[in-house]
Amino acid sequence: DADVTQTPRNRITKTGKRIMLECSQTKGHDRMYWYRQDPGLGLRLIYYSFDVKDINKGEISDGYSVSRQAQAKFSLSLESAIPNQTALYFCATSDSAMGRGGGYTFGSGTRLTVV
């Protein structure tokens, strides 16, 4: 099984619909992140969480919300999906025990299409 699992892998939804992307991890890491990837723009940070009670906005949080249900679970919601939220979404984890010297572990991504 993958260390970081994202569901669904692919999703097509209509404009205005609410949708949730889920992420779970077995790494035992305390820090979790949501990124989106767009062609030519690289990966951009949406939200991050350093523990269950900690939620922080990234550089492009508008139109998104998150929930950290447990140390191992971090979900991303689009309250009212719009076409420019069509992208590849990644969940990532890192370990605070590594301090700032730690790296990321990524999930396989969710391809979201908003029509």
Added chain:
Amino acid sequence: KQEVTQIPAALSVPEGENLVLNCSFTDSAIYNLQWFRQDPGKGLTSLLLIQSSQREQTSGRLNASLDKSSGRSTLYIAASQPGDSATYLCAVRPYTGNQFYFGTGTSLTVIP
């Protein structure tokens, strides 16, 4: 804000050739730099993580170097194989803030 640039955006080489991928960043105040591989439509696989105090890291046919003062890192791939075809991304973690900043990647094609 840290900006990360990877040039070229795409590279095509014949099998067996040694090659170098480049990554440059604007702010040298970083904790570490990480190289990833991404296959089409897939997630990112970590290849190498270099701490700011290190000059290079090696894993198999891969060697990554870091020159923090000049804001540059290179990923050297020896004896390239068709299975190396993928997009290679670099990401830097600055002293301030809580995120990595990513380049847009180099798409590598190794021709059999």
